[in-house]
Amino acid sequence: MLTLAPHTLRLRWTAFAGGFVALALGVALLTVMGLALASAADAPGRAPERFAAAPVVVRGTDTLRVPTAAGVRTARLDRPRPVPAGTVAALRTLGEVTEDRSFPVRIPGESGALVGHPWSTAAFARYELTAGRAPRAAGEVVVTGGRAAPGDRLRTGHGPVRVVGTVAGRGFERAVFYPDAVAARLAPVSTQLVVAADPAAVRRAVGDRAQVLTGAARHLADPAPDRDRAAVTALNSLFGTAGGVAAFVAVFVVASTSAFTVAQRRREFGLLRTAGATPGQVRRTVYAEALLVGGAAAATGCALGGYAAPHLAARTVAGGLAPAWFTIGDHTWPYHAAFWTGLTVALCGVTAASWRAGRTRPAEALREASAEHGARTRGRLLAGTALLAAAAGTAGWALLTDPADLLHRKTYISRPMLLITAFALLAPALAGPLVRLLTWLPARLPGGLLAVLVRENATAAARRTAAVAAPVLVTVALTGSLLGATATLDAARTAEARTRTTADFVVTADGGLDAATVRRLRAVPGTAAVSATAASSVYVVEEGVALIRSAARAADPAALAATTRLPVTAGRLTDLDDGSIVVNEEWERHTVGRRVPVRLGDGTRRTLRVAAVLAVGTGDNGVYVTPANAPGAPVDRVEVTVAAGAGRAAVAAGLRAAVGGTDGRVYGAAAWLRGTAPRADGTTRLGLLLVLGIALVYAAIALAGTQVMATADRRRELAALRLAGATAPQVLGLVAVEALTAAAVGALLGVLVAALNLLGMTGALTLLSAPAAPVLPWPALGAAAGGCALTAVVFAVLPAGGAFRLQGSRRRPRPGGTGPAGVA
Structure with a gap:
């Protein structure tokens, strides 16, 4: 055999x-x-980049190590700690010490921010002047690349400067070099320095108070x-x-x-x-x-x-x-x-x-008889029903126990596969009702004989219809589920941010705003409330074994309550003080009044009382502390509300004047929300397109193969239609409409699968206090369904036309014969 x-x-x-x-x-x-x-x-x-020529780099501690029942857990600190002053003094006795500083520099017209450094650090990356001289006085800079030449004047977020020299770019950054004194004023805190001394002596002087980097390890001091x-x-x-x-x-x-x-x-x-x-x-x-x-x-x-x-x-x-x-x-x-x-x-x-x-x-x-039988087997129905019940059960269990799990990418990519398999198994049983639904109206219109024939053929050949619908189901379901999931989450995050923001203006700065600028913003006439916040982190050990990092913002509680509308589920936001913290319901310990041991952004150990609890939402409702519990975190956002009766234009002008000469930018609330709206990054977008491309290619392969096999098996049926008086175009039209109907069945099932998946996500968002309507990507769904339908029609009509040509050649009289050869 x-x-x-x-x-x-x-x-x-x-x-x-x-x-x-x-x-x-x-x-x-x-x-x-x-x-x-x-x-x-x-x-x-x-290999090291910025410090390729540096003898020894001393970097402040940037790793948090916490002992737990399961061993020591580590996490990267929000920002490295500065090297202790006593250690710096001891290092100066060993050799020359050069403090490194980095800060963003924004130049209008430049795409993205540049990075500023002290000129004394340029030699460690082997920068060499290609024109001009080194900067000596305030207002002088040296730039990389060919964006400017000596003598050019540039406007930056830190004020106007004059280019006095240029250096060749090194490829890993776009740098602007300032005199050391100016760099120290723009970036007062230095977290790493270069020491020209023997590495062993440096290690003895530093001990365990900082990191000593030599050789290849110097790349740890590079950006990112x-x-x-x-x-x-x-x-x-x-x-x-x-x-x-x-x-x-x-x-x-x-x-x-x-x-x-x-x-x-x-x-x-x-x-x-x-x-x-x-x-x-x-x-x-x-x-x-x-x-x-x-x-x-x-x-x-x-x-x-x-x-x-x-x-x-x-x-x-x-x-x-x-x-x-x-x-x-x-x-x-x-x-x-x-x-x-x-x-x-x-x-x-x-x-x-x-x-x-x-x-x-x-x-x-x-x-x-060529009519199908046994397409709806008991095992197939039981398996499809069991998978459908499993999909519903697992989704229901997730909604009851961990709704946030339904919002993870690995979940909304894998969960549709269960539903796709279930509906594919049930497709022969569902094909008949769906075909009758699609052909109900056309069959009742004048000249509806074609619709009747399509209905009877498709329902009689349920397995063939299901085989054509299955790849369309996969493609449409994945398209709707993946793109719809990201669109639904983005819409929920956008709506959440819009609800949370009640300020009229938002002032931001890449490198942060100094205390003097914040004071000027608070003094602008016509403002009702000014809330200055800084980004930080908080670390907590949960379940005794897991070290969890939570994004935090430091703010004055009264000003924060006046400029935001946070989803508080317990406690009061105004109760926040230097001895307390605002957490969300995702924390293991989130009872108001309970004391929670935490580590601050610089690793400092504190025990804080829970002042208020926020809903989890889409994950953007983080932790709030006071500035005292966010050491070293610069103010990077200021939200401003306009007082009743004050002119918005006058307040906007006052805010712009207050940030003049700094890196601060003033936005209306609507413009700021548009600019910070969630968008898929390049990797996520490429991943989704790759997955959908795979599904579409497979759908085309499956449709082409199925239609070729099905048409080859229908030659007698098509020949019978011709003998009954149907013309070749009429038969080809029937084949095309049948293929289109089967593809429509698959598209309907795919939309149903996508809708069920998105309903599960919206249910999770509702339970997490971030209700949102499901967003079905109709243009993408239409494109996927249209591509599948076109493939199905083409690969149904082409083999049928070839069968007609073959039959026509067989009907031609044989050489020397007197009659037709008959019908194959």
């Missing part, structure tokens, strides 16, 4: 082409993912030293998500195609059973076919993945989604993992179909 498998593949290659291509693409993606993960694990050590690790983590998440979706859709497509193929071959299997084949032999034949197709597809996918991985790595580096050093290395285990995973997927995909083939009775070989 197993020797029949190669012959079957040769004769029925069109029936296996779709599964082959889908599996090959899935294995290619798994190969790319594995190669990317392996290459990221071999990341080279990062963890950016490579964060980029690689995001890249791994991107490829992991794409690989998981590819594996799911590949199994889905292979299983759907195999089920339809087995249903078409029931007479063939019945003939084998009549010839004496046992059910086990028939099943083993189906498995052998899957093994041959799967092995060839897996090998092809490995080759494709090995070819595509370097190109994809280059594209991610060019797009800024991966570090410049990221390249695909020479690894072999990803090929083995992808090959055997693809082979397993192929065998798992035909499991149900093989059992169905083995249950074929010998009498099936005697059937003449």
Whole structure:
């Protein structure tokens, strides 16, 4: 029996082409993912950039270490602690000490902020003057790159300056160098310094009060030293998500195609059973076919993945989604993992179909009717109902226990797969009612015979309709669920921020606002309340083992209550003082009046009383403390309300005058909300597009294969329509409308799956006190459904037209003959 498998593949290659291509693409993606993960694990050590020529760098402590029952837990502090003054004095006795300072510099017309440094630190990054001289007096600067030349005057957020020199850019920053005294005034706190002394002597002088960095470890003093690790983590998440979706859709497509193929071959299997084949032999034949197709597809996918991985790595580096050093290395285990995973997927995909083939009775070989039977099997209905109940049960349990879990990306990417599988299993049972719904009105209009024929054909061939609808269901459901989830969350966050903000104006500054500027803002005539807040962090140990970091804002409670509308669920915001804290309901200990041991942003240990509790919301309702509990945090936002009867224009002008000569910017509340509205970052957007692209490609493969197989099986039916008087255009029109109807069934089911997923998210948002309406991305849904429908129609009409041409050639008189050859 197993020797029949190669012959079957040769004769029925069109029936296996779709599964082959889908599996090959899935294995290619798994190969790319594995190669990317392996290459990221071999990341080279990062060389120092700003301090490449520095002998020794001393950096304030930037890591919090907290002992717990499960061991020491660590977290990165909100900002490094300054090197103690006594330690700095001891270091000065060893050699020359150069204090490093960094601060943002904003120049109108420049995209993004530049970074300012003292000129004395330029030599440590090997900056060399290419023109002009070093800055000596206030108002003089040296800039990198070709943006300015000596003698040019620039307007910055710190006041006008004159360019007196230029240096060649180093590629890792766009710097502006000030005289050391000016830099010390703009950035009073220095958290790291360079010491020209023996490293061993420096370590003895520093002890455990700061970090001593030498050699390659000096890169820890560079800006964003963890950016490579964060980029690689995001890249791994991107490829992991794409690989998981590819594996799911590949199994889905292979299983759907195999089920339809087995249903078409029931007479063939019945003939084998009549010839004496046992059910086990028939099943083993189906498995052998899957093994041959799967092995060839897996090998092809490995080759494709090995070819595509370097190109994809280059594209991610060019797009800024991966570090410049990221390249695909020479690894072999990803090929083995992808090959055997693809082979397993192929065998798992035909499991149900093989059992169905083995249950074929010998009498099936005697059937003449092509009408389907057994499409709605009891096992299929039970499995679909069980999966539907599981999806509802898990969503309900999450709503009752942890609603925030439904808002996580890994959840709203994986949860639709359960519903998609459930509705795909139930599709044969749902196809008939949906087809009747879609054709109800057209069948009652004048000339509705076509709609009647479509209705009867589609309901009689429920398995064929479900096979066409399944890939459309996957594509539309993933499009609606993924894009709809991000859109719904963004809308909820935007609405939450709009509700929370009651100020009329918002003043922001990248590098913070000094105390004098804040005093001038408070003194502007016509203001009713001015709330100055600073960004900080608070760390707490929960459940005795987990060190949790919470974003915090430091503010005066009275001014905060006058300029914001926070969702307080217990306590009062005005009760906040230097001995208390405002937390949200996500904290383990969130009872008003309870004392909570915490670590502040600089690692200082405090025990604070809970003054008020906020709703969790979308996750942006963080912690609030007073400025005394946010040491070193500069004011970066000032919210202002206008007094009754005061002119908004006059207040705006006064605010702009107050921040004149600084980096501060004044926005109306509406403009500030628009500018800070949540938007998907580049990695998230690329990940969603990659996942949806995979779904769309697989849908096209599955639709093309299914329609080609279905049309080949309908040649007698189409010929009968021609003999009944239908013209070729009429028959092709019927085929096209049938394909369009089946695609519409899949689109409706996909929209239903997306709507159910989004309803779960909106339920979670409501429980978290951030109610929002579900946002279905109708343009994207229309594009996905339209692309699937076009594919279904094209690959239904083209084979049907080819069948007509073949039949026409057979009807032509033979050479020397006198009559038609008959109808095939």
